[in-house]
Amino acid sequence: MLNERMVGLGSSRSVIRELFEYGKKRAAIVGAENVFDFSIGNPSVPAPASVNETVMRLIREEDSVLLHGYTSAQGDAAVRDTLAGSINRRFGTDFTGDNLYCTMGAAAALCCCLNAMCCPGDEIVVIAPFFPEYKVFIEGAGGKMALVPADIDTFQINFEALAKTINAHTKGIIVNSPNNPCGVVYSEETVKKLSQLLEAKSAEYGHPIYLISDEPYREIVYDGVEVPYLTKYYKNTLVCYSYSKSLSIPGERIGYVVVPSAMDDWQRVYAAVAGAGRSLGYVNASSLFQRVVAACAEDTADLAVYAKNRRILLDGLRAMGFTCVEPGGTFYLFPRSLEPDAVAFSERAKAHDLLLVPGDGFGCPGHVRISYCVPTERIKRALPVFEKLAKEYK
Amino acid sequence: MLNERMVGLGSSRSVIRELFEYGKKRAAIVGAENVFDFSIGNPSVPAPASVNETVMRLIREEDSVLLHGYTSAQGDAAVRDTLAGSINRRFGTDFTGDNLYCTMGAAAALCCCLNAMCCPGDEIVVIAPFFPEYKVFIEGAGGKMALVPADIDTFQINFEALAKTINAHTKGIIVNSPNNPCGVVYSEETVKKLSQLLEAKSAEYGHPIYLISDEPYREIVYDGVEVPYLTKYYKNTLVCYSYSKSLSIPGERIGYVVVPSAMDDWQRVYAAVAGAGRSLGYVNASSLFQRVVAACAEDTADLAVYAKNRRILLDGLRAMGFTCVEPGGTFYLFPRSLEPDAVAFSERAKAHDLLLVPGDGFGCPGHVRISYCVPTERIKRALPVFEKLAKEYK
Numbered sequence: 007m008l009n010e011r012m013v014g015l016g017s018s019r020s021v022i023r024e025l026f027e028y029g030k031k032r033a034a035i036v037g038a039e040n041v042f043d044f045s046i047g048n049p050s051v052p053a054p055a056s057v058n059e060t061v062m063r064l065i066r067e068e069d070s071v072l073l074h075g076y077t078s079a080q081g082d083a084a085v086r087d088t089l090a091g092s093i094n095r096r097f098g099t100d101f102t103g104d105n106l107y108c109t110m111g112a113a114a115a116l117c118c119c120l121n122a123m124c125c126p127g128d129e130i131v132v133i134a135p136f137f138p139e140y141k142v143f144i145e146g147a148g149g150k151m152a153l154v155p156a157d158i159d160t161f162q163i164n165f166e167a168l169a170k171t172i173n174a175h176t177k178g179i180i181v182n183s184p185n186n187p188c189g190v191v192y193s194e195e196t197v198k199k200l201s202q203l204l205e206a207k208s209a210e211y212g213h214p215i216y217l218i219s220d221e222p223y224r225e226i227v228y229d230g231v232e233v234p235y236l237t238k239y240y241k242n243t244l245v246c247y248s249y250s251k252s253l254s255i256p257g258e259r260i261g262y263v264v265v266p267s268a269m270d271d272w273q274r275v276y277a278a279v280a281g282a283g284r285s286l287g288y289v290n291a292s293s294l295f296q297r298v299v300a301a302c303a304e305d306t307a308d309l310a311v312y313a314k315n316r317r318i319l320l321d322g323l324r325a326m327g328f329t330c331v332e333p334g335g336t337f338y339l340f341p342r343s344l345e346p347d348a349v350a351f352s353e354r355a356k357a358h359d360l361l362l363v364p365g366d367g368f369g370c371p372g373h374v375r376i377s378y379c380v381p382t383e384r385i386k387r388a389l390p391v392f393e394k395l396a397k398e399y400k
Numbered sequence: 401m402l403n404e405r406m407v408g409l410g411s412s413r414s415v416i417r418e419l420f421e422y423g424k425k426r427a428a429i430v431g432a433e434n435v436f437d438f439s440i441g442n443p444s445v446p447a448p449a450s451v452n453e454t455v456m457r458l459i460r461e462e463d464s465v466l467l468h469g470y471t472s473a474q475g476d477a478a479v480r481d482t483l484a485g486s487i488n489r490r491f492g493t494d495f496t497g498d499n500l501y502c503t504m505g506a507a508a509a510l511c512c513c514l515n516a517m518c519c520p521g522d523e524i525v526v527i528a529p530f531f532p533e534y535k536v537f538i539e540g541a542g543g544k545m546a547l548v549p550a551d552i553d554t555f556q557i558n559f560e561a562l563a564k565t566i567n568a569h570t571k572g573i574i575v576n577s578p579n580n581p582c583g584v585v586y587s588e589e590t591v592k593k594l595s596q597l598l599e600a601k602s603a604e605y606g607h608p609i610y611l612i613s614d615e616p617y618r619e620i621v622y623d624g625v626e627v628p629y630l631t632k633y634y635k636n637t638l639v640c641y642s643y644s645k646s647l648s649i650p651g652e653r654i655g656y657v658v659v660p661s662a663m664d665d666w667q668r669v670y671a672a673v674a675g676a677g678r679s680l681g682y683v684n685a686s687s688l689f690q691r692v693v694a695a696c697a698e699d700t701a702d703l704a705v706y707a708k709n710r711r712i713l714l715d716g717l718r719a720m721g722f723t724c725v726e727p728g729g730t731f732y733l734f735p736r737s738l739e740p741d742a743v744a745f746s747e748r749a750k751a752h753d754l755l756l757v758p759g760d761g762f763g764c765p766g767h768v769r770i771s772y773c774v775p776t777e778r779i780k781r782a783l784p785v786f787e788k789l790a791k792e793y794k
Contacts, residue, residue: 007571007607008665008672012516016675017668052464065455070446074649110504110653110682117681122406139678146679177401213401255468257687259504271402274411278402281410284533285540286680287511288504293651295686 015142022046025361032359042388043361043380047186047338049254050379051307057253060301064294073297077290080280081108081262085300089262092303097235105266107279108291110259112222112248113139116180117286118263119218119244120147122278123177130218131171131179133163134369135340137186137220149177156370161190161331161340165199172207178216179204183233184223187368187375188340189333191227194234201240208242214270217243222261225252225306227335228313241268244275249299254307260295312337315378315385322389326396337379340365344399346372354398358391409536416440419755426753436782437755437774441580441732443648444773445701451647454695458688467691471684474674475502475656479694483656486697491629499660501673502685504653506616506642507533510574511680512657513612513638514541516672517571524612525565525573527557528763529734531580531614543571550764555584555725555734559593566601572610573598577627578617581762581769582734583727585621588628595634602636608664611637616655617730619646619700622707625728635662638669643693648701654689706731709772709779716783720790731773734759738793740766748792752785 019027022045029043064073080086086103093099109115120130124147132140134156144151154171157164172179181200183192192200200217208215219236224247227233237243248261265276290296316333323330323341330341343351348364348371355362355374365373378385413421416439423437458467474480480497487493503509514524518541526534528550538545548565551558566573575594577586586594594611602609613630618641621627631637642655659670684690710727717724717735724735737745742758742765749756749768759767772779 007519008517008668009515009519009676012672012675012679013668014675015678016516016671016673048465048470050465053468057468058459058464061459062456065452070452071442071444071648073651074447074451075651076442077651113681113683115681121403122410123402125401125403142679143681146681254465257467257469257471257684259683259686274402274407277410278406279410281406281408282403284409285406285536287507287509287537287540289507289653290651292653292686292689 011145020138021367022363025363028356029361036359041359041361042384042391044376044378045361045363047377048379049251049256049307050381051254051309051311053254054302054305054307056302056305057255057298060298061294064297074293077293077296079283079290081106081291082293082296085296088300089303093264096304097238099235099237101264101266105264107263107265107276107283108296109261109263109283110288110291111250111261112220112246113143114259114283114288115246115248115261115263116140116143116218116220117146118279118282118288119216119246120144120149120178121282121286122275123216124149125177127175128177129173129175131168131176132369133168133179133181135161135185135187135365135373136180136369137182138367140180152176153369158370158372159331161185161188162192162196163200165203169203172215174211176207176211176215178218180218180220181236182220184227184335186223186336187338187363187365188331189336189338190331191231191233191334194232197234197236197239204240204242214242218246219243220246222248222251223336226309226312226337228316229334231334233335237264237266237268241266242270252306253299253302255295258292258295260291260299311382312379314382315380318382318385318389319376319378323392326393328396337377339376339378340373341376342372343374344396348372348374355395358395360388360391360395405539414532415761416757419757422750423755430753435753435755436778436785438770438772439755439757441771442773443645443650443701444775445648445703445705447648448696448699448701450696450699451649451692454692455688458691468687471687471690473677473684475500475685476687476690479690482694483697487658490698491632493629493631495658495660499658501657501659501670501677502690503655503657503677504682504685505644505655506614506640507537508653508682509640509642509655509657510534510537510612510614511540512673512676512682513610513640514538514543514572515676515680516669517610518543519571521569522571523567523569525562525570526763527562527573527575529555529579529581529759529767530574530763531576532761534574546570547763552764552766553725555579555582556586556590557594559597563597566609568605570601570605570609572612574612574614575630576614578621578729580617580730581732581757581759582725583730583732584725585625585627585728588626591628591630591633598634598636608636612640613637614640616642616645620703620706620731621729622710623728627729631658631660631662635660636664646700647693647696649689652686652689654685654693705776706773709774709776712776712779713770713772717786720787722790731771733770733772734767735770736766737768738790742766742768749789752789754782754785754789
């Protein structure tokens with residue numbers, strides 16, 4: 007008599023969570039230092055000092071009733087103006103606070119966008135490899151996920167497959183660059199081709215196909231890689247942002263949706279996003295953390311450790327014969343597994359207490375995800391273990 | 401091509417919000433001191449000092465990665481244990497942390513419960529007068545709201561009407577005591593009769609009818625009124641709680657759902673609530689504020705001003721001839737309007753810059769809601785204005 011979809015979602019642990027729990031059990035047996043858990047994508051560096059300093063300052067200086075009180079459903083007007091200004095300065099856009107809708111993180115932002123646009127029968131396109139919760143959010147909004155297989159040589163977009171996947175029922179497409187799980191950043195060439203395809207398909211089917219850009223990793227990039235700002239290439243783009251990764255505050259759930267004025271019918275789209283937030287029970291994003299991110303919008307946690315880990319691990323694995331597409335950002339590597347069955351490979355790694363997530367759940371078999379948001383010394387100690395594993399395949 | 405329900409929800413301002421905006425406009429013309437805005441139910445007292453002290457302490461003492469990091473989806477285990485212990489001490493229950501699911505306030509809690517239980521065709525019963533967003537949340541979960549008219553003499557439950565409203569499609573019923581908008585607390589007699597009726601109807605239809613108790617005002621009661629803890633009367637009760645009102649932190653969005661072990665199939669119900677949270681994009685409730693409410697679970701803001709306001713306003717209005725059922729709690733009065741059409745009455749009040757919300761939106765015409773969470777001096781200055789209005793009807 008319950009909603010069985012919800013029972014299922016609440017009962018099934020994700021593969022990632024299973025591995026993580028297994029790692030905790032093994033740590034109790036063999037010692038935490040002997041378990042190499044690369045399963046979970048939790049930021050491992052503290053928030054920048056400015057976050058906690060801002061919390062303290064706001065509490066000292068602001069009136070409690072205002073500071074902890076309801077804000078407008080779309081977020082405090084001054085906060086939205088500040089965030090829009092910061093985006094404009096950094097990415098050459100021209101948003102105002104009216105284009106922003108504050109949310110409780112990127113998951114909430116995605117749910118608001120998906121619920122705003124999905125009507126019965128609608129399809130949302132997702133490109134492998136993809137964050138598995140997209141399917142949950144799309145189905146929660148009453149849509150159907152349509153999966154485009156990965157281009158495993160580059161992890162850019164397989165445009166031939168994408169063109170075939172889009173049809174009259176396609177309402178939107180979610181992209182995630184820098185990408186979880188593969189770390190790859192879409193090149194400007196990819197973005198331009200994507201925009202052209204979406205424009206042509208929108209014209210062909212007589213309705214906009216919305217591009218939903220999920221970009222919590224925008225600030226976590228290496229070697230000067232640029233992440234194109236998608237609203238500048240395709241007008242019907244909704245940006246979903248979260249401060250979880252850039253400010254290392256994933257538990258505080260704070261982010262936003264950008265609904266550009268250049269979008270078709272933008273005010274109706276904005277209303278639909280706000281209406282979805284209302285229907286899903288969001289009321290408003292945390293009033294304290296709205297103010298915090300406005301004050302810290304251009305700060306980031308110290309990402310140097312990720313850069314260091316990435317270099318050591320990528321060079322190390324390649325030297326052992328692993329094939330891994332160059333990841334421009336995030337804190338994930340996504341090498342090919344050393345046998346075609348990534349689940350079997352992950353099991354063999356587990357025998358060495360090396361916890362890697364098979365790519366199957368990300369829609370990309372034959373690969374494993376390695377979350378390197380861990381202390382560097384763990385990376386260094388893990389290399390000989392990877393080596394042992396690799397030798398088994400020689 | 402958008403979801404028109406969401407466009408509608410995001411475009412239409414509530415009557416309350418319209419009045420509030422009107423009040424701000426009038427204040428700019430006639431001066432803030434001459435507008436008597438009783439429209440909005442925002443706590444007007446600061447959070448207890450312990451809230452801000454706890455925030456500061458946590459930031460000083462705790463590791464940033466843990467403090468601002470993801471918690472389990474259901475909330476931090478230690479937090480849930482602490483909250484369960486506090487509920488048990490105060491209300492004589494026997495919950496553990498496993499019975500609690502932390503949410504972003506009561507709205508999120510309601511949405512999780514409704515999405516957990518609603519299947520296509522299901523009805524959720526609501527008793528007038530009711531908080532208008534219930535309809536939004538029920539329809540968002542795919543259910544249909546079935547409204548039981550108010551018993552306007554007592555604002556307890558019209559059981560005859562309730563019995564007729566429940567049918568084979570009834571999945572649950574939402575109650576809200578202390579009640580927004582009327583302030584009334586259900587007596588133990590009402591709770592017992594309700595429990596008996598729900599048990600009989602559950603047996604008749606061969607499935608549990610869930611009682612959803614929305615109780616953000618539990619701590620805001622006067623004259624020693626007791627608020628029965630519903631899980632002790634009816635096993636299939638889900639409690640939705642928020643700290644918005646008791647701790648005056650409505651903008652921070654923090655609360656919980658209680659799923660008692662005594663409930664039929666409780667672990668499946670718990671899983672469904674958690675699954676709904678996942679499907680709606682909630683991830684976890686604010687990690688910082690989970691810790692804050694655990695530390696402040698038995699504190700409240702200084703509610704003395706509400707008690708004072710209530711007394712002055714209730715006595716004053718009754719002396720002018722207003723009929724008002726004794727409100728045991730909240731910060732609302734819900735007197736009868738002085739003409740049958742509450743909208744017309746509210747318009748006449750508006751001519752005096754007295755902003756009262758017509759009861760129609762709460763499913764209870766012929767009444768107006770007065771939110772007395774305002775400075776006491778505003779209440780005192782408003783009395784002569786109410787007097788003038790009342791004289792027009794003599």
